[in-house]
Amino acid sequence: MTSEDKFFDEMCRSNGVRGPYDRYHTWFNQQDVVRLAQKSEEAERFFRRTGITFNVYGQDDAEERLIPFDLIPRILSNREWTTLARGVDQRVRAINAFLHDIYNRQEILRAGIVPISVIAQNDAFLPQMIDFTPAGGVYTHIVGTDIVRTGENEFFVLEDNARTPSGVSYMLENRETMLQMFPELFSQIKVQRVSDYPKNLRASLEASAPPNCEGRPFVVVLTPGIHNSAYYEHSFLADQMGVELVEGHDLRIIDGRIKVRTTRGYRTVDVIYRRVDDDFLDPLTFNPQSMLGVPGIMDIYRAGNITIANAPGTGVADDKAIYSYMPEIIEFYTGEKAILKNVETHRCSEPDSLKYVLDNLADLVVKEVHGSGGYGMLVGPAASKKEIEAFREKLIARPANYIAQPTLSLSTVPIFTEKGLAPRHVDLRPFALVSPKEINITPGGLTRVALTEGSLVVNSSQGGGTKDTWVLES
Numbered sequence: 431m432t433s434e435d436k437f438f439d440e441m442c443r444s445n446g447v448r449g450p451y452d453r454y455h456t457w458f459n460q461q462d463v464v465r466l467a468q469k470s471e472e473a474e475r476f477f478r479r480t481g482i483t484f485n486v487y488g489q490d491d492a493e494e495r496l497i498p499f500d501l502i503p504r505i506l507s508n509r510e511w512t513t514l515a516r517g518v519d520q521r522v523r524a525i526n527a528f529l530h531d532i533y534n535r536q537e538i539l540r541a542g543i544v545p546i547s548v549i550a551q552n553d554a555f556l557p558q559m560i561d562f563t564p565a566g567g568v569y570t571h572i573v574g575t576d577i578v579r580t581g582e583n584e585f586f587v588l589e590d591n592a593r594t595p596s597g598v599s600y601m602l603e604n605r606e607t608m609l610q611m612f613p614e615l616f617s618q619i620k621v622q623r624v625s626d627y628p629k630n631l632r633a634s635l636e637a638s639a640p641p642n643c644e645g646r647p648f649v650v651v652l653t654p655g656i657h658n659s660a661y662y663e664h665s666f667l668a669d670q671m672g673v674e675l676v677e678g679h680d681l682r683i684i685d686g687r688i689k690v691r692t693t694r695g696y697r698t699v700d701v702i703y704r705r706v707d708d709d710f711l712d713p714l715t716f717n718p719q720s721m722l723g724v725p726g727i728m729d730i731y732r733a734g735n736i737t738i739a740n741a742p743g744t745g746v747a748d749d750k751a752i753y754s755y756m757p758e759i760i761e762f763y764t765g766e767k768a769i770l771k772n773v774e775t776h777r778c779s780e781p782d783s784l785k786y787v788l789d790n791l792a793d794l795v796v797k798e799v800h801g802s803g804g805y806g807m808l809v810g811p812a813a814s815k816k817e818i819e820a821f822r823e824k825l826i827a828r829p830a831n832y833i834a835q836p837t838l839s840l841s842t843v844p845i846f847t848e849k850g851l852a853p854r855h856v857d858l859r860p861f862a863l864v865s866p867k868e869i870n871i872t873p874g875g876l877t878r879v880a881l882t883e884g885s886l887v888v889n890s891s892q893g894g895g896t897k898d899t900w901v902l903e904s
Contacts, residue, residue: 438581438841439853440504450507450902453619458502463850466501469611470846473499476607498895499604500845501611504856504877511622511901514577514585514860515871517770520760522573522862522869525592525747527763529569533559533743543758551830552752553800554593554745556708558715562732564741565640566866571703571739572631573862574598574876577770579841586771586838587756588857592748593740594705597876597896598861599663602627602670604898605874620903622873628670630863630870631703637865638737639700647700650674650690652681654706654722664705678706681724688727688736701737708742750799750833751777773838779830787834788825791818794834795886796825809886811837840886845879845897855880857888858899874899 441451477496506514531538532549539546549555574595576588605624609616632649639647653664655677668675674690681690681699689696704711710720715728730736746752752759754775760768776783776794787794791810798806808821825832842853860875877899878888888894 436839437853437855438579438584438839440579440841440843440856442844450505450510454503454505454615457615457618466846467848470501473501473607473611476610477603480603497600498881499607500879500881500895500897501608502844502846502851503608503898503900504843504858504879505900505902506874508902508904511873513583513769514858515873517585517587517768518573518575518577518860518862518871519869520764520766520769521575521587521590521756522570522864524756524760524763525573525590526567526569526864528759529592529741529744529747530563530567531763532746534561534563538759538762541762543762544752544755548751548755549746552746552749554708554743554749556743556746558728558732559741559743564638565734565737566638568638568739568864568866569741569744570747571634571638571741571864573864574859575770575862577858577860578773578838578856579858580839581841584771586773588773589750589753590748590756591859593745594707595859595861596660596663596705597859597878598627599666600896601861601872601874601876601899602666604876604896608898619900622901622903624872624874627861627863627872628667630872631667632671632673634863634865634870635701635703635737635739637867638739640734640737642735643700648697649701649703650676650681650699652676652678652702652704652706654710658705660705667703673703678721678723681727683724683726683730686730686733686735688724688730699736701739703739708745711738711742745800750775750797751779751830754833773835776834778825778832778834783834784825784829787832788822791822791825793837795837796821796832796834799831799833809837812886837886843877843879843897845881845895852883854883855886855888856897873901 441448447455477499538544570592572595574591577585578588579585601624635649636647650673651664651668653675665675676690681688684696688699690699706722709717710722712723712728713720714725731738754777756772757768776787778784778787794810796808840855843856844851845854856877856879858875858877861872863870877897879895879897880888881895
């Protein structure tokens with residue numbers, strides 16, 4: 431198996447197999463290809479039987495789909511992971527400090543490091559959070575950091591997911607599937623566990639309960655309901671943590687606390703792990719048409735009688751315009767240089783940058799500032815002239831709505847195909863859990879893979895798949 435020279439292949443190099451893949455490669459060469467193909471089909475049946483599906487918004491059929499699973503693991507050495515974990519830890523600390531600052535003293539704005547306009551004109555900035563600090567000072571209880579690789583020691587953060595990051599259920603189910611299909615492999619190769627994530631998530635949420643909580647904190651997962659694209663994950667995490675899965679209509683305010691109805695009457699809720707967007711969280715404060723949230727919950731929250739994870743207003747930190755200032759944000763709050771690099775970013779709100787982007791659209795990736803899921807973006811090198819010109823009009827009409835980045839030479843890892851192993855581009859989303867006392871980063875994360883040859887878009891909504899991510903013990 432070979433990869434084009436311009437892409438770093440994480441398994442193969444010109445003189446052989448890279449160290450992290452050495453033992454796996456030996457095992458793979460001893461396997462019957464027909465058996466592996468059968469295992470691949472078995473994995474698909476397992477995912478379908480378990481109900482691990484997602485919905486694609488904005489499509490006429492809108493049917494539930496499986497995210498394709500590839501059975502060749504993505505393998506990182508302990509040394510590589512240590513660097514990534516240090517970088518994620520640093521970034522998460524800086525994001526939490528930044529959120530506390532912009533909703534309180536706003537020192538970074540006074541210092542002129544982040545322009546006031548970037549915050550003031552940001553739809554994700556919530557004035558209702560000004561002069562309020564969540565329990566323990568934690569804003570982003572769960573963070574997913576998207577990381578790409580371009581070389582042996584070249585890692586870049588592509589974006590920060592600080593609102594309601596998804597995908598952790600696939601990290602867990604991918605590992606469980608591999609353990610079931612190839613138990614002998616895990617006895618030969620020592621891989622760090624990811625199965626502690628639900629236990630750690632519950633412990634982290636409980637540690638973030640309000641000060642007036644009595645006894646063990648009562649935690650619930652708030653879901654928009656079965657029609658949400660990530661409903662499987664909401665249900666899965668509630669089940670794995672051993673907590674209640676609730677919808678907005680299950681909760682009500684009684685005596686200044688949020689309560690949920692149980693078989694023994696109403697019980698006080700201390701922590702809500704919400705998977706409902708800010709705008710739908712409280713119809714009395716945000717969108718009055720919302721049927722998904724709890725009327726008045728923001729008043730209870732600001733009174734310090736409930737913890738909402740992640741805190742409302744955290745979306746300002748994963749805004750792609752703010753992303754472009756992250757190296758400065760990290761240094762401002764930690765006094766350290768960023769361990770993980772940012773991708774060079776052109777802010778189209780700035781006239782000189784806009785001119786450059788318009789002149790080089792065919793070579794750049796252009797993204798919506800508030801976009802996610804691979805929607806609303808232009809991948810210049812893969813776009814037709816017609817698509818580029820149509821996007822040019824949108825860019826000219828609303829330049830502040832976009833940022834642009836160079837097309838990175840993303841690393842490749844092997845996937846299993848009918849013709850054998852073939853290289854495909856990947857990214858990685860490690861998950862960090864933040865409590866008042868510590869940051870816990872699960873060793874591994876969700877590897878998303880572009881299954882189409884040559885494609886750089888790994889999002890499941892755009893046809894990407896997933897694979898198990900291994901971090902070696904030593």
